[in-house]
Amino acid sequence: MGADSMTGSRVHKRIATRTLVLGAGLLCATGGPAHALPPIQSQWVFAAGTRGLAWTEDFSGISGIGFGLSTVREDYGRVDLQFTYAYSPLETISDLNSRIDGGVNIFSFGIDYNAFTTPEHTFIGQYFTAGLAYNNMAWKYTEPVEIEDTRVSRDALSGAELYVGVGLNFAQFEWLRLGLELTPGYIIWLGGSNRGFERESFDRFYNLKLSARAAIRIR
Numbered sequence: 673m674g675a676d677s678m679t680g681s682r683v684h685k686r687i688a689t690r691t692l693v694l695g696a697g698l699l700c701a702t703g704g705p706a707h708a709l710p711p712i713q714s715q716w717v718f719a720a721g722t723r724g725l726a727w728t729e730d731f732s733g734i735s736g737i738g739f740g741l742s743t744v745r746e747d748y749g750r751v752d753l754q755f756t757y758a759y760s761p762l763e764t765i766s767d768l769n770s771r772i773d774g775g776v777n778i779f780s781f782g783i784d785y786n787a788f789t790t791p792e793h794t795f796i797g798q799y800f801t802a803g804l805a806y807n808n809m810a811w812k813y814t815e816p817v818e819i820e821d822t823r824v825s826r827d828a829l830s831g832a833e834l835y836v837g838v839g840l841n842f843a844q845f846e847w848l849r850l851g852l853e854l855t856p857g858y859i860i861w862l863g864g865s866n867r868g869f870e871r872e873s874f875d876r877f878y879n880l881k882l883s884a885r886a887a888i889r890i891r
Contacts, residue, residue, distance in 0.1 A: 709745060713792075716742040716849065718887035722758065728877035732761040736778070742887060750786040750799070755779075776811045786839065797841035797851070805833040807859065809874075829874065831861040835881075849887040856880050 717739070724734035740754025761775040784803025790796070810828040817824055837855030860876045 710748060711745070712743055712891065713746045714744045714889055715891040716744070716887040716889050718742055718752075718754075718849075718885055720754075720756075720853075720883045720885045722756070722881050722883040724758075724879050724881035726760065726877055726879045728875045729763055730874055731776075731877070732763050734758050734760045734778075734879060734881065736780075738780075738883075744792070749788060752784050752786065752803070753782075754784075755781050756805075771813050771815070771817055773812045773814045776809050779808045779810070780805045780833070782806070782833070784835075792844070795844055797844050797849075799839045799841075800837070801839055801853065801855065802836045803834075805835070807831040807833055809861075827865045829861055829865045830863065831859055833857050833859045839885075847889045849885070849889075851885050853883045853885060854881070855883070 718741075720738045720740075722734070722736040722738065724736075726732075726734055736756050736758030738754050738756030740752050742750050742752050744750045756779075758778040758780065759775055760778065762772055782803050782805030784801050786799045786801045788797060788799040790798050808828055808830050810826065812826050813824065835855045835857030837853055839851055839853040841849050841851035843850040857879050858876070859879065861874055
């Protein structure tokens with residue numbers, strides 16, 4: 673074996689040794705290898721009924737129903753994915769509102785995180801929640817309106833909602849949860865409507881919702 677080959681072999685051995693030492697040091701510093709999320713502890717399907725107040729001159733309250741999937745991981749709280757349908761009558765305060773038939777339908781898809789302050793096995797459970805939802809608000813005109821030389825009978829507007837809140841499970845059984853959730857939120861509208869109305873046609877507004885929830889364990 674030549675001198676160059678022996679030298680190259682020694683260099684490779686030194687690099688390998690230093691890599692092992694560095695890896696061992698990192699493991700000691702971090703307490704071990706990177707940990708993945710803990711396994712799913714339980715999963716639930718839930719339904720909710722909601723009533724709410726809206727701090728805006730456009731809407732006269734909010735009523736809705738929703739359903740979704742909850743995933744619980746040990747020491748990581750609960751994550752909810754949910755779809756909600758809500759209806760809100762409109763106050764006649766503008767030319768646009770006066771042309772809308774009855775009220776607006778709001779379809780919402782949201783995700784929220786829930787941090788519990790009580791152990792899961794207790795009969796009564798309390799938690800805090802924070803979430804984000806995408807809203808699509810749709811309505812029908814009493815009579816078709818003229819927008820850019822097009823007669824329009826329906827329209828829609830997209831928006832986003834940020835909310836925080838507090839929840840109370842007043843019954844926590846192994847396969848059933850019953851509770852209430854109070855969530856203040858803030859809704860903003862994104863861009864114009866599908867048919868050309870500016871988003872300023874509707875106000876951004878704060879709201880306060882009270883939801884009654886029932887959840888059944890599926891895993």
